[in-house]
Amino acid sequence: MATTYDLIVIGGGPAGYVGAIRAAQLGKKVACVENDRAGGTCLNWGCIPTKALLKNAEMYQNLTKKADDFGLKIGSVEYDWEKVIGRSRGVSDKLAGGIEFLFKKNKVDYIRGTGGLAANGKVEVVDADGKSELYAAENVLVATGCVSRQLPFLPFDGKTVIGSKEAMTIAKQPKSIAIIGAGAIGVEFAYFFNAFGTEVLLIEMEDRLLPVEDREVSATLEKSFKKQGIEVLTKTKTAEAKVTKKGVTLTLENIDSGETKDIDAEVCLVAVGVAPVLPANAEQLKLDRGFIEVDDRYQTNVPNVYAVGDITGPPWLAHTASYEAIQAVDGMFKEGYSPKKVGVFPGCTYAHPEVASVGLTEEAAKEKGIDYKVGKFPFQASGRALAVADAEGFVKVLIDPQYGEILGAHIIGAGATELIAEMGLAINTESTYEDIEATIHAHPTLAEAIHEATSDAFGHAIHI
DSSP states (O other): OOOOOEEEEEETTTTTHHHHHHHTTOOOEEEEEESSSHHHHHHHHHHHHHHHHHHHHHHHIIIIIIGGGGOOOOOOOOOOOOHHHHHHHHHHHHHHHHHHHHHHTTTTTTEEEEEEOTTTTTTEOTTTTTTTTEHHHHEEEEOOOOOEEETTBBBBOOSSOOOOOHHTOSSOOEEEEEEOSHHHHHHHHHHHHHHHHHHEEESSSSSSTTTTTTHHHHHHHHHHHHHHTOEEEOOEEEEEEOOOSSEEEEEEETTTOOEEEEESSSSEESSSSSEEEOOBBBGGGOOETTOOOOOOBBOSSTTEEEEOOOGGOOOOOOHHHHHHHHHHHHHHHHHTTOOOOSOOEEEOOOOOSSSEEEOOOOOHHHHHHHHEEEEEEEEEGGGHHHHHHOOOOOEEEEEEETTTTTEEEEEEEHHHHHHHHHHHHHTTTBBHHHHHHOOOSSSSSHHHHHHHHHHHHTTTOOOO
16 A cells, blocks of 8 residues: 555446546556446446447448348348357457547556455455455545346346447347336347347336436337337336246236236346446445435435446446546545536437437426427438438427527437537537527538528428
8 A cells, every 4th residue: 555546436337437537647656447448337348348339230231231222232141140259359458449449548557356345434445366465545436337127026147138338248149038118228238139130128107218218209219110020018027937948938017907918038138227236345435226316416325435327326428428428536635626516418329210309308397397498300301311311300490489499309319429419518508599590511511401490490491
């Protein structure tokens, strides 16, 4: 313990590594402790490898189902499942190495092992061989994240009953898969497996897919999924489950009628949320439903121990975790700085069609008693969307009728996850619909749909 760090970060994911690098940029002596690989769940087992898999699925679908639309004559298209999975792992490997390079560049000490809280500002690190070592720190930032939540009656076995981590490394493509939970993770894997020909059943307790999204968006996605051959059961809960020699048998119950039926699948993917990963000796921390409570400066009830990212509760998103890490670190080391909490943030689902949103939904606006006007523009009326043969979906914008500020935006369709950034900026800077109308959007682009949807709210749209 010769070295006393200004900050030790426990966890090397989007919250942890970003917080560590930020502190180093401020001239502080920093260490980051990670028990898996730099980048955490997001880079190694979540955001990044899933997007690689989804790109594989999109390319395969384009070749097998859209080639004729482009006048291309393609014979039998085959795929190598091992290479499909291997490409995603390669992308993660490359990025993990990149973060390790960033640690070296910024002089962050990268410590491999499992970090835990010890007394008097110390962090205990246990390495892979079980050897324990103490490190001293003026400040500790806990960024240990979450793992997939299991159902009590259907625990993961890594083969028949799996979580998202196992789903992205599954060695053999299943002939059939039942996915419990139609949030972003469930929806993305439903698209991926279906694209390669696996029989997919998507099960959701709520009355729609992506329950946090705009209702029109959810309805459009469900229609698209059914057209793609994905079976969707909403208002349905899994009452019982039994692992068999051939896979798994689920007893499904309709929440409205109470009727039950049994279904069989070779594999069951459970995508019902996340569970917190607390560091060792977390008993001293105040928790809320298992997640660490923090104040407005991201400090826990223990002085000089801070927490950010998924371990502090929703939203469980990489980009909000990184934002919190920067705010917390700036609050620690910048004199007079007041950290900001997460306010408006984008949510993205990378299936096909893509879904992205920011700000209020109509439902939320009504609950809050906020008046609004709606503008919509279908991609069917977009020259660029038609030209690239991807014209499914729409842009929907909610606008304050009195001051013209953007209240929310919801996009389903091509490029949605990229297009949403403009609307996030508009909300964050309190831009009005007039500001967007006065901004020339290049033609032909998908972004023109934002311009047209904004104009539509006040009857100014030209192309519908």
